[in-house]
Amino acid sequence: MFQSPDFNQLREQIKSATSADVEQALNATRLNLNDLAALISPAAEPYLQQMAARSSEITLARFGKTTQLYAPIYLSNYCTNRCVYCGFSADNRIKRKCLTLDEAEKEAMILHERGFQHILLVSGEAENAVDVEYMEAIALRLRNKFAAVSIEIQPLSTEHYQRLFLAGITAVAVYQETYDRDMYKRVHLSGKKSDFDYRLETPARVAEAGMREVGIGALLGLSDWRAEGLAIGHHLNWLRKTFWSTAFTVSFPRMRPATGEFEPLEIVTESNLSQLIFALRLFDQDVGLIVSTREEARYRDGMLKLGPTRYSAGSCTAPGGYGDSDSEAEQFSVGDHRSLQEVSTMIREKGYDPVYKDWDSSFQITTS
Amino acid sequence: MLTIAGTDFRSRLFLGTGKFSSSAVMAEAIAASDCQMVTVALRRVNLDNPEDDIMKALSQRDYTFLPNTSGARNANEAIRLAHLARAASGSSWLKLEVTPDPRTLLPDPVETLIATEELVKAGFIVLPYMNADPILALKLQDAGAAAVMPLGSPIGTNQGVLTDAMIEIIIEQARVPVVVDAGIGAPSHAAYAMEMGADAVLVNTAISIAGDPVAMAAAFAKAVEAGRTAYIAGMGRRSKQASASSPVTGTLSSDLGFLA
Ligand code: SF4
Numbered sequence: 002m003f004q005s006p007d008f009n010q011l012r013e014q015i016k017s018a019t020s021a022d023v024e025q026a027l028n029a030t031r032l033n034l035n036d037l038a039a040l041i042s043p044a045a046e047p048y049l050q051q052m053a054a055r056s057s058e059i060t061l062a063r064f065g066k067t068t069q070l071y072a073p074i075y076l077s078n079y080c081t082n083r084c085v086y087c088g089f090s091a092d093n094r095i096k097r098k099c100l101t102l103d104e105a106e107k108e109a110m111i112l113h114e115r116g117f118q119h120i121l122l123v124s125g126e127a128e129n130a131v132d133v134e135y136m137e138a139i140a141l142r143l144r145n146k147f148a149a150v151s152i153e154i155q156p157l158s159t160e161h162y163q164r165l166f167l168a169g170i171t172a173v174a175v176y177q178e179t180y181d182r183d184m185y186k187r188v189h190l191s192g193k194k195s196d197f198d199y200r201l202e203t204p205a206r207v208a209e210a211g212m213r214e215v216g217i218g219a220l221l222g223l224s225d226w227r228a229e230g231l232a233i234g235h236h237l238n239w240l241r242k243t244f245w246s247t248a249f250t251v252s253f254p255r256m257r258p259a260t261g262e263f264e265p266l267e268i269v270t271e272s273n274l275s276q277l278i279f280a281l282r283l284f285d286q287d288v289g290l291i292v293s294t295r296e297e298a299r300y301r302d303g304m305l306k307l308g309p310t311r312y313s314a315g316s317c318t319a320p321g322g323y324g325d326s327d328s329e330a331e332q333f334s335v336g337d338h339r340s341l342q343e344v345s346t347m348i349r350e351k352g353y354d355p356v357y358k359d360w361d362s363s364f365q366i367t368t369s
Numbered sequence: 370m371l372t373i374a375g376t377d378f379r380s381r382l383f384l385g386t387g388k389f390s391s392s393a394v395m396a397e398a399i400a401a402s403d404c405q406m407v408t409v410a411l412r413r414v415n416l417d418n419p420e421d422d423i424m425k426a427l428s429q430r431d432y433t434f435l436p437n438t439s440g441a442r443n444a445n446e447a448i449r450l451a452h453l454a455r456a457a458s459g460s461s462w463l464k465l466e467v468t469p470d471p472r473t474l475l476p477d478p479v480e481t482l483i484a485t486e487e488l489v490k491a492g493f494i495v496l497p498y499m500n501a502d503p504i505l506a507l508k509l510q511d512a513g514a515a516a517v518m519p520l521g522s523p524i525g526t527n528q529g530v531l532t533d534a535m536i537e538i539i540i541e542q543a544r545v546p547v548v549v550d551a552g553i554g555a556p557s558h559a560a561y562a563m564e565m566g567a568d569a570v571l572v573n574t575a576i577s578i579a580g581d582p583v584a585m586a587a588a589f590a591k592a593v594e595a596g597r598t599a600y601i602a603g604m605g606r607r608s609k610q611a612s613a614s615s616p617v618t619g620t621l622s623s624d625l626g627f628l629a
Contacts, residue, residue, distance in 0.1 A: 061578050063525055065388020148412075213442075246442055248471035273474065287472045352390050361412045363453050364446050 002202055003239045008181040011038075011228040018042035027051055032284045040280035041227045049272065052279040056308040059286050067354045069289075069311040071119035071340065072112050073153075076100050076139070080125030082192030084178070086223065086256060086263045089125040091192065098320045099130040106142050111323040115315060115341050117356040118148040121174070123318075126155035126194060133161040137168045144169025149216070149360035155193070156203040162210030165341075171364060173207040174216030175200070176252065180232030181224035182274055184266075188223055204236070211366070215240065215249055216291070221274065222256030222265030230277045241285075250289035251281055251309070257295050257334055271300055276362040282308040298337040298347075301353035305351055308345040316343040371568055373546050374462075374494040374515040376433060380492045381563065382593045383435070383548060383584070385573025387413065392426035394582055400433070408435040408464050408571065411450050416457035423497035437464035437494065443477070444484035451488055461487065461566030465497040465519070474524045478505050482512060498550055501532035506539045506547075516545060518571065519560060520551035525574050527554020530562050540566045556585075556592030561597025564604055 019037040026036035027048065039045060077099035080089040080349065086097065100108065105122075112120055122139065124131040132153055143150050150171035152165065162173065179185050182197055189195040207215045217236055219229040237249060255273055257264040276289055292301055292309040294316040301312060316335055317323055337344070345355040371378040377625055389395035399407060407427060415421040416436075427434065431509040436454040439441040441447035444467060451463050465488065467480040477496050482505070490497045494515045499505055509517050519539055520621035522528035530536060531553060540547050553559050559570045579585035 062527065063576065065574065065577050066390035067388060189427050246469040246471070295588055349391065354389060356413070358415065359412055360440070361450070364412070364440055 003035035003205060003236060003243075005180055005182070005201055005232060006235055008183070008210045008224070008228050009230065011231045012225055014038050014050055015042045015227045015231060018044045020044050020047070023048050026283070027055060027215060031212070034231070034234055034238065034284075037280055037284040038231050039316045041230045041277055043227075045280070045331055046272075049276060050278070052276065052283065053307050056279040057306055059282055060306070060308050063286050064310050065354075066126060066352060068305060068309070069356045069359055070117070070344065070348075071120065071121055071151075071311065072109050072115075072117045072271065072316050072341070073121045073123045073316055073318065074105065074112065074194050075318055075322065076105055076154075077124040077127065077130045079127035079130035081127045081129075082125075082193075082194040083190040084191060084194065085188045086220065086265075087140060092190075092210040099124075100320055102135070102138055102142065103320060104324075106137050108321060108323045109143050109146070111357050112315075113146055116357055117315075117341060118345055119151070119360065120147055120149075121151045121313075123153045124155075124293045126192070128155065131155075133157060133164060136165055136170070140168035140170050144362050144365075148358040148362060150362075151216075153216075156200055157206070158228040159210045162207050162212060162303075165361040166211050166365070169365060171212065171362075171365065172216065172248075173212050173227050174218075174252075175207065176218040176254065177201060177232075177236075178220045179223040180219060180236075184224040187209065201236075204240055205243065208240065213248060213360075214289070215244075215247055215254055216289075217249065218252035218254060218291075220254050220256060221269040221277075222267055224267060226267060226269045226273055226368060230280060234281065236287060237281075237288065248289065249285075250291055252293065253278060254293060254295055257336070275304065278304070278308045278341060294335045294337040296336050298339055301337055302342075302347055302351075305348060305353065312344065312348075314339065315327065315341045371546060373496070378405050378433070378569070380406075380590070380593075381569040381597055382559070383408065383550075383569055383571040383588055384576065385571060386410075386423060386427075386577075387439075388574055388577035389582065390577075392422045393424070395577070397584040398576055401583045402576070402590045404590070405432055406435055406569075407432045408437050408497050410439040411436050411454050412440045413593040416454060433462060434458060434460055435462050435464045436460070437466050437498075439466045439468065439474075441467050443467060443468045444480040444487065447480070447484045447486050448491075449454045451484075451493060452491070457491070461492055462494045463496065465495050468498075475587055476500055476520070478502060481505075482508055484508050485514050486512045487544055496548065501535035501539065503538040504543060505514035507542060508543050510543060514545060516546040516568070518548045518550040521549050521558065522552030525552040527575055528533065528552050529554055530565070533561075536562070537565055537566065556588045559589055560592040560596035560599075563593055564599045566600050569593075569626075 015038050022039035023045045026039045078089045149171045153174040185197045204215045290309045291311045293313045348355040381403045384404045437526045438447040438450045447612045467477045468474045496516045498518045506517045521530035548569040549562040550571040554575045
């Protein structure tokens with residue numbers, strides 16, 4: 002199993018990087034973890050331009066003039082965990098809702114009509130609200146209507162992921178939130194999620210189950226973002242070596258305001274976020290990099306072409322929010338409120354092709 | 370004229386369609402390249418939707434449509450996808466891609482051979498994408514592949530024909546056309562492959578991400594033609610030793626005067 006390196010050691014390693022290390026990393030054709038450490042270090046900050054140029058060049062060569070688009074559907078905001086930073090936390094008094102299968106399908110079809118072919122089903126982590134049977138039933142309803150259906154729900158067992166794969170789920174995202182073990186303990190007050198190691202081992206269980214794609218990431222704002230970035234690099238490296246036929250993506254959720262008024266513990270600026278994205282692109286030329294609507298439109302427009310390969314669009318983070326715009330209780334507030342069409346227009350204006358379909362449900366052998 | 374499975378092609382440049390900035394640019398580049406064989410990733414199109422952007426752009430001209438199975442991790446997935454493509458498009462042409470490693474997108478030789486055998490039996494015209502392995506090329510050919518498509522270098526790298534020693538052997542041995550696929554990053558690379566005797570080349574990234582994809586497509590068309598003409602004209606052999614350009618043949622023939 003993957004052993005997460007000591008977070009403080011990662012910090013130290015990054016701190017000791019010099020501009021010579023950065024230059025070496027910028028000139029290397031294949032980067033190792035030391036190069037990644039150099040590129041996310043403070044020593045690399047003066048090189049942000051060069052990093053952006055290199056990142057953009059690699060992304061263009063590997064992914065072409067395209068950006069994939071997807072939208073999330075929030076199925077449920079019930080949660081049995083108490084994560085201090087999240088609007089869905091069991092501690093918060095919010096209106097709870099779990100969509101019925103019909104309601105979920107209705108939400109999905111609204112997105113379908115808007116043109117989405119790739120959707121991500123998201124829920125809080127409450128097994129009594131959203132369990133494997135529920136997810137299986139939704140997958141069976143949606144798999145022939147969409148090119149790809151991904152999920153971001155509580156960690157499951159390998160067997161359960163296998164069941165969902167056979168039902169038509171293609172990809173699973175599960176973020177570690179923080180690779181800083183001590184901080185993890187401090188912000189996950191109770192509930193199943195407080196088991197750091199079980200969560201850390203989840204991407205491996207997903208890959209083992211045969212899923213096509215696994216998304217990993219850290220919630221930026223909980224601990225030192227540089228060390229988080231290097232930890233992601235370690236995790237990605239291990240996953241690549243162990244599951245060579247699985248595709249991987251990395252997301253960079255920056256902490257957003259949510260119910261509960263939690264203030265980020267660390268400030269991660271847009272410049273920091275960009276440095277992290279460029280560094281990971283140089284480190285792994287083929288990893289999918291996702292920037293969600295948590296970020297402002299201005300930032301997302303600027304980053305297009307420079308490293309990210311996938312954007313969400315037209316997102317609503319409250320269950321039932323597409324059909325009912327009065328629906329409250331978002332998980333976090335959205336920074337880019339533009340519709341799919343508006344985001345597509347921006348992408349086209351920048352000379353890129355907004356890609357709605359880059360998968361086909363017929364790749365998967367599925368149960369009936 | 371290049372003939373594959375009984376169909377004649379005037380152009381020896383095949384185009385890949387991923388990575389273009391828009392379907393309109395793609396269509397323009399295809400027109401400028403004058404190519405007649407266009408490959409399309411099945412994962413990218415809605416075959417049964419006539420409004421599909423890419424399909425609409427392609428249907429405006431008369432191409433041989435070569436759907437590819439990009440994304441398939443094994444023979445089973447590729448075979449299932451091939452049948453779906455045929456049912457939807459009515460065409461039996463198929464570029465077989467079985468690439469289990471999403472990072473390098475290198476072809477799986479074992480699964481590619483299995484899929485070729487099955488698909489040929491099912492009546493498909495199979496053009497397998499393969500590593501530049503001469504024995505595999507022979508096996509695929511024996512299994513009924515209509516052409517073989519060895520890679521010049523890893524896909525999307527623009528490194529050119531790094532596998533030339535192997536491709537030369539494949540060309541020498543093949544009964545079916547040899548199409549160099551993947552890695553061709555510049556018109557000079559394409560010309561080189563054609564000079565070696567390749568029957569055609571397939572280009573995508575080099576054209577789609579060029580500053581001016583339409584002009585680049587035209588440049589590739591010329592390079593492919595130049596390479597082909599040079600091949601037919603008979604290229605001089607490359608030699609490590611210097612040789613005089615006008616050897617003293619008189620002396621030589623008199624030296625050899627003793628021969629009957
Ligand atoms: S982050 Fe996830 S697990 Fe934690 S409270 Fe929010 S929804 Fe629940």
